[in-house]
Each structure stands twice: as structure tokens, then as C-alpha cells.
Amino acid sequence: MIWGAGQRLEFIEFRLFWEGAINRADLVEFFGISIPQASKDLALYQERAPGNMEYDKRSKRYVAAEQFVLRFLDPDPYVYLAQLRAVTEGAVPSHDSWIAELPRADVALTPKRDIDIGVLRKVLDAVREGASVEVFYQSMNKVRPDPIWRRITPHAFGYDGFRWHVRAYCHLEHRFKDFLLPRILEVGAKGEPGETGEQDWLWNNYFDVVIGPHPALTESQKKVVAKDYGLDHGNGVLSVRYAMLFYVLKRLGLLGDAAKQSAHTQHIVTINRKETEAALEKAELRL
Amino acid sequence: MIWGAGQRLEFIEFRLFWEGAINRADLVEFFGISIPQASKDLALYQERAPGNMEYDKRSKRYVAAEQFVLRFLDPDPYVYLAQLRAVTEGAVPSHDSWIAELPRADVALTPKRDIDIGVLRKVLDAVREGASVEVFYQSMNKVRPDPIWRRITPHAFGYDGFRWHVRAYCHLEHRFKDFLLPRILEVGAKGEPGETGEQDWLWNNYFDVVIGPHPALTESQKKVVAKDYGLDHGNGVLSVRYAMLFYVLKRLGLLGDAAKQSAHTQHIVTINRKETEAALEKAELRL
DNA sequence: AATTCACGTATATAAAATATACGCAAAAGA
DNA sequence: TCTTTTGCGTATATTTTATATACGTGAATT
Incomplete structure (x- = not known):
């Protein structure tokens, strides 16, 4: 972590890099510092990273120069997009984000915000201490239509791309299972x-899932898909925890026979389908 | 945003709340401040939020008290989990995160990190300015096996749960389309x-997608699913941009006839299936 | 019994930021 | 065209914040 002034220099560079411009007022507003201090910061930035910005009298802002040499920031598109996503989903208030001009954006399916904060805290505590806890859990099991108390020993968290669960040893069934946090x-x-x-x-x-482009695609399309999924010689290997296999396959649309689906919507298929299904069964039945 | 000392008070509360304990050394390490300053910060926190922590001589740490009154933080499980996810996926280096003791975690399917930073920057710039740009784009179109230059006017970003695209007017085809950033x-x-x-x-x-529990589920299971998806009287409405409809349906497993799939893997179905398919066609064909 | 560790705190000093004031240049408005 | 407004820059005195250094405490560990 960095101290006040360093953080502000990084902020200046962030705004210049991703938004192309920054203001004295931006600094004053975001950090709550005084105007002279903001001036000093901008002067300091120019001294430390000469040539990165120039003052545009028209817009009354410093704008990023053509050639831009990063000095305080190691920017990453995925970090920027993760912030955009967090703000778009409402997980982070926009004034906490360094992004000032939020581009219009939409996220397909925002998770319902239904994890209880107290529950998460206590589960985290149990994981940390390696202890067990009693949970009042609503399962989908047919024989247990109503929520029941059961003791579990949680040890890890899993995210299936949509929802969070905790991986835990169930004292009732004497095996490891996933428990959805909500x-x-x-x-x-x-x-x-x-x-x-x-x-x-x-x-x-x-378990290694071997994937490849959908056979119904043309050669050129297969090449694109290969690039999309980082497949080297046509096929690629995805190393997945057995405990996460179901979720990964579901997310990739590989739970059934992917080749039977339209190549328009389903771009990849499983190459080692038999083994994958066996692995899935192993994972489901617990082993 | 907040100044140095305020941020450190928030940090103290964060660690106490989510990890149950904090140290003088934690502050020194994370913020790079001196030992006396860290002592002062802890003293200040005790003064401002009395009774929230007590010193445990055994572990030589301040531990969170039983009754904990938040003063500097507005904690949110999804903010915590978003951080956990970002670190687990490698999007954020763990020393940038306020989480010290990262619980074991796994994410099903981490996106391939193949968005070019220069590309994203220029596209953002075009969106900001409302300008068009030429892009060298690799489409999946059969008639265009190789990447070609085309002019687009981008105006928004979309995330399908796995990948980012930009929504833009295509000067070549004279219509709005999605362009995958990678x-x-x-x-x-x-x-x-x-x-x-x-x-x-x-x-x-x-467009409003009406969803409901899979008909093959038992009554009690339906209730659970209803709670999972926030359905009120059995059914629920998802308001989705036409431009995002395909991605939402795909993510929910609703692209085909969901009722034909096993209720074990597919928990919900579309109630207004006909209308949804018409809407999807409308969106695909562009209108 | 000795050692170690993390805490607390005191004092002098250094660094960072503020308040206040004034000047400049360009754009916007009368 | 003249005036006003706005945002930048900078100077000085002052306040706030943080550091370096030193010393003392108590409890757990060896």
C-alpha cells in the first residue's frame, strides 16, 4: 500500500490513462485535499512523469499526451473492467471507484443480493479456525423439504460464475458437499x-477436460474459437477441481452432448466426453 | 474518498469485522506507517469506537468484541466476495486487497486474459467522444473468415458473465452489433x-422474461427455487435489454426448451416462451 | 530466571497539508 | 469590446500529521 501523496500520483495517472484527462478539481473532490495541494500534486506529477500530460486551455483540463510513459500505475484491462462491472452491478458505490466517467454498461444477470452478512461472517470465522458450525440449511433435497439444522466443517469457498457456496464436510451425511451461502x-x-x-x-x-471447437464450424471459425479459448493445436485442456467440474461444464454449456446443440450458440465441445462424464459422476456421487 | 488517517480507521474496522482481529504490525505493513503512528491509530479507533475490540494477550492481537458497532465501514458481503473473487482470479494482487487471510477459494472458469489494453483504451476514448473508429475485427461470420477493417461507432459495454463486448453501430452493415473486445x-x-x-x-x-420453477420439481423444491431467484408468487419477471437477451437466456440455461432438461441441473424455465423466442429473434435479426 | 515480543508513550523533529492571499490567462457573457 | 468568471500557479505563515528515537511494561515462551 502507499501513502497519501503516492496514491494521488497513481490516481492522476489512472485518470490520464483511462479517461484521458484530469483536473485540479478532480483531486480536490476525490481526496478532499486543498486546492494548493492539488496544484502541488499535479506539478509533482509533471516533474516525475514529464511529458505525460499537457494543459488544454479549451477544456481547462490536463489531457494525456500522445506518447504516454507509465510511472505509477500498472494498468490492466481486467482490473478496469472489474471495476466497471462492480459499479454497474451496484456492488460498489460509484464514488468509491476511480472511474469518473462511467461508460454505459450492462451486465447479463446480476446476482440477487441475498447472502446474509452475519452468516458469511460466521462461516468465514469457522473456516479460519478450522472449526465446525451448526447451520440452518434449506436444501433442495426431496426428503428434506424444510430447512434443518446440521453441523458442517467448512474449509473453502466456490464461485460458479453466478453464486457463492461454501465447501464443507457435512456431519449429517458424513461427506463433503457444497452449501449455497444464500x-x-x-x-x-x-x-x-x-x-x-x-x-x-x-x-x-x-480432472482434465479436453475441449475443442464445435465440429459443425468451418475451419476459419474453428480458428477463431481456438483463439477465444486459448486452444493450441485445435484442442485445449482445462484442469478443474472435481468439486468444481459440474459448474465449469454448466457454464461452458458442456453438461449434455454439446455437439448436438447448434454451433451458433455453442462454440465448443468436449473431446474426452466419456471420461468427463465418468469424472462428473464420480464427483456427484462423491467417491 | 477519505484521507490517510480515516482510511486507516476504516481498515482497522474492516479487519476486525471480516477477520476478527488486527495488529499494530498489520497497519505498519499495509500502510507503511511507523510503529508509534500505528499505536496512535489503534488508540484513536478505541476512542472513536469504544468496546469494539479488546487486546488478547495470548495472540498478541486486538480481537473483535462480541457486540460490534460499525462506525467507519458499511460492510457488504458482495463487496467482500467480489474482492475474494478478484484476488482468486488473479485480477488483483493480494497485497492490494484488504483481506489478509484469504480463505481457500476457487472460481469456475477464469476468463482468458486476452483483451489488449491499447484496444480497450481507444474504444473507451471513442465511446467518450461519441466518435467512430476503425477496428480490425475477427468475426465468426462464414463469409469473412479473416479479420477485416471496419468502422464502428461504439456507445456501450456489455458483459455476458464471461466476456466483455462493446455495443456499436457498424458502418459496414449499417446496424448495431456486439463486438467482442478480445x-x-x-x-x-x-x-x-x-x-x-x-x-x-x-x-x-x-423485454420481460417471465421465469418460474421447473415443473418437474416438487412443491417444496419449487419454493426453494422461488427464493433463490426472488420469485414472488411462483413466477418472476426479468427485465432485460433486447441486446442482452441472448446472453441472459444462455446464462440461465433458457435458450432451448428448459423444461426438457433435467430438473436436477436446470431449476427454472421460461413461462412466456413464445414471446421470449419472438423477442430473441427480433434481437438477433436486429429489427 | 532470562528472553522475547508486542504493546504504549514521551519528546523533539521533519514532512505534509491548510488557510489565505494575490496574480495570470483564456473563455464566456454582457 | 469590456467585464466577469473560471481554473491554474504560487508564496508565506501555520497547523496537522507522521517520524525517529528512546524507554518502560507485562505476559508468554524458552
């Missing part, structure tokens, strides 16, 4: 652990 | 805009 309605007393994360074979072991 | 290989000269975002009907208008 379905944990309450958390009760801590206690002695069951099995630890090291014993969770499905979590600790990986 | 497939923009180069960006050329800026120029006069084509049509603006206001003219993009598919972006500006919404």
Missing part, C-alpha cells in the same frame, strides 16, 4: 471439526 | 460518428 438461513454454535479440507479428495484433485 | 485486434483512426446510442433500439428497450 440458503444458509442461520448459523449456530461452533464446535469440534469433522474432517478437514485435506481430506476433501474432490476438492484437492483435478 | 476479437478487436487493432484500432485505427477516429472519425465522424454513425448513429448514436440513442438510436440503438435493442439496447434502449427491454
Whole structure:
């Protein structure tokens, strides 16, 4: 982490790099510093990174120069886009973001904000301490239509691209399972652990899914798909925890026979389909 | 934004709240301040938020008290989890995150990091200025197997849950389309805009997808699914831009006939299927 | 019993930021 | 065309914030 002035220099560079311009007022507003201090900061930036910006009297802003040499920032498109996404989804208030001019954006499907903060805190605590906790859990199980109390020993978190679950040893069923955080309605007393994360074979072991372009695509289309998915010689390998296999396949549209789907909507297929299905069964049945 | 000391108070509260403890050394390490200053900060925190922490001589750390009154932080599970996700995916270096003890976590499918930073910058610039740009774009179109230069007027960004695209007016095809950022290989000269975002009907208008629990589920399971998706009286409405409809449906597994899929993997179905398909066609064909 | 560690705190000093004031240049408005 | 407004720059005295250095405490560890 960096101290005040350094952070402001980084901020100046961020705005110049991603938004093309910065103002004295921008600094005053964002950091709550005085006007002279903002002037000093801008002067300091010019001294430290000469030639990166010039004052445009028309717009009354410093604009980024053509050739721009980064000095304080290591910018990353995915960091910028992650911020854009967080703000667009409402996860982060826009005044906390360094992005001033938010471009119009939309995210397909924003998760319902239904994780209880107290639940997450207590589960995190249990993971940290390696303890077990009682949870009042609503499962989808047919035999348990209503939520019940059960003891679990959580050890890791998983994100399926849409929702978060916790990976835990279930003291009721004597095996490791995933528990969706929004379905944990309450958390009760801590206690002695069951099995630890090291014993969770499905979590600790990986299966290699081999993927390739959909056979119905043309050669040139296959090339594009190969580039999209980073496939080297046509095929590519995805190393996935058994515990995450189902979610990965679902997300890639590979749960069924992908080749039977239209190549328009489904661009890739599984090459080692038999093995993948066996692995999936292994993961589902627990092993 | 907040100044140095305020940020450190917020940091103290963050660590106490999410990790249950904080140290003088934590402050020294993260902010690079001196030991006396860290002592002062902790003393100041105790003064401003009395009773929130107490010193545990065993672990030599301040630990969060049972009853914890937030004073400097407005914690949100999704903000915490977004951070966890960003670090787990490698989008953010872990020393930039306020989370010290990262719990074990995994994310199903991390996007390939193949967006060119210069491309994104220039596209952002064009969106900001309302200008058009030439892009060297690799499409999946059968008639255009190789990348070609085309002029577009971009106006918004879209995220389908996996990849980012830019929404733009295509000067070649005279209509609005999505352009995947990783497939923009180069960006050329800026120029006069084509049509603006206001003219993009598919972006500006919404279609209501009506969803409900999979019919093959039991009553109790349906209730769980209803809660999962925030459905009120069994069914729920998702208001989606036409331009994003395809991605939302794909993500929800609703592109085909969801009812034909196993209720085990597919929990919801589209109620207004006919209308949705018509809307999708409208969006695809452009209108 | 000795050592280690993390805490607290005091004092003098250094660095960072503010308040206040004034001047400049260009754009916008009368 | 003249005036006003706005945003930048900078100077000085002052306040706030943080550092360096030093010393003392108590509890856990060896």
C-alpha cells in the first residue's frame, strides 16, 4: 500500500490513462485535499512523469499526451473492467471507484443480493479456525423439504460464475458437499471439526477436460474459437477441481452432448466426453 | 474518498469485522506507517469506537468484541466476495486487497486474459467522444473468415458473465452489433460518428422474461427455487435489454426448451416462451 | 530466571497539508 | 469590446500529521 501523496500520483495517472484527462478539481473532490495541494500534486506529477500530460486551455483540463510513459500505475484491462462491472452491478458505490466517467454498461444477470452478512461472517470465522458450525440449511433435497439444522466443517469457498457456496464436510451425511451461502438461513454454535479440507479428495484433485471447437464450424471459425479459448493445436485442456467440474461444464454449456446443440450458440465441445462424464459422476456421487 | 488517517480507521474496522482481529504490525505493513503512528491509530479507533475490540494477550492481537458497532465501514458481503473473487482470479494482487487471510477459494472458469489494453483504451476514448473508429475485427461470420477493417461507432459495454463486448453501430452493415473486445485486434483512426446510442433500439428497450420453477420439481423444491431467484408468487419477471437477451437466456440455461432438461441441473424455465423466442429473434435479426 | 515480543508513550523533529492571499490567462457573457 | 468568471500557479505563515528515537511494561515462551 502507499501513502497519501503516492496514491494521488497513481490516481492522476489512472485518470490520464483511462479517461484521458484530469483536473485540479478532480483531486480536490476525490481526496478532499486543498486546492494548493492539488496544484502541488499535479506539478509533482509533471516533474516525475514529464511529458505525460499537457494543459488544454479549451477544456481547462490536463489531457494525456500522445506518447504516454507509465510511472505509477500498472494498468490492466481486467482490473478496469472489474471495476466497471462492480459499479454497474451496484456492488460498489460509484464514488468509491476511480472511474469518473462511467461508460454505459450492462451486465447479463446480476446476482440477487441475498447472502446474509452475519452468516458469511460466521462461516468465514469457522473456516479460519478450522472449526465446525451448526447451520440452518434449506436444501433442495426431496426428503428434506424444510430447512434443518446440521453441523458442517467448512474449509473453502466456490464461485460458479453466478453464486457463492461454501465447501464443507457435512456431519449429517458424513461427506463433503457444497452449501449455497444464500440458503444458509442461520448459523449456530461452533464446535469440534469433522474432517478437514485435506481430506476433501474432490476438492484437492483435478480432472482434465479436453475441449475443442464445435465440429459443425468451418475451419476459419474453428480458428477463431481456438483463439477465444486459448486452444493450441485445435484442442485445449482445462484442469478443474472435481468439486468444481459440474459448474465449469454448466457454464461452458458442456453438461449434455454439446455437439448436438447448434454451433451458433455453442462454440465448443468436449473431446474426452466419456471420461468427463465418468469424472462428473464420480464427483456427484462423491467417491 | 477519505484521507490517510480515516482510511486507516476504516481498515482497522474492516479487519476486525471480516477477520476478527488486527495488529499494530498489520497497519505498519499495509500502510507503511511507523510503529508509534500505528499505536496512535489503534488508540484513536478505541476512542472513536469504544468496546469494539479488546487486546488478547495470548495472540498478541486486538480481537473483535462480541457486540460490534460499525462506525467507519458499511460492510457488504458482495463487496467482500467480489474482492475474494478478484484476488482468486488473479485480477488483483493480494497485497492490494484488504483481506489478509484469504480463505481457500476457487472460481469456475477464469476468463482468458486476452483483451489488449491499447484496444480497450481507444474504444473507451471513442465511446467518450461519441466518435467512430476503425477496428480490425475477427468475426465468426462464414463469409469473412479473416479479420477485416471496419468502422464502428461504439456507445456501450456489455458483459455476458464471461466476456466483455462493446455495443456499436457498424458502418459496414449499417446496424448495431456486439463486438467482442478480445476479437478487436487493432484500432485505427477516429472519425465522424454513425448513429448514436440513442438510436440503438435493442439496447434502449427491454423485454420481460417471465421465469418460474421447473415443473418437474416438487412443491417444496419449487419454493426453494422461488427464493433463490426472488420469485414472488411462483413466477418472476426479468427485465432485460433486447441486446442482452441472448446472453441472459444462455446464462440461465433458457435458450432451448428448459423444461426438457433435467430438473436436477436446470431449476427454472421460461413461462412466456413464445414471446421470449419472438423477442430473441427480433434481437438477433436486429429489427 | 532470562528472553522475547508486542504493546504504549514521551519528546523533539521533519514532512505534509491548510488557510489565505494575490496574480495570470483564456473563455464566456454582457 | 469590456467585464466577469473560471481554473491554474504560487508564496508565506501555520497547523496537522507522521517520524525517529528512546524507554518502560507485562505476559508468554524458552
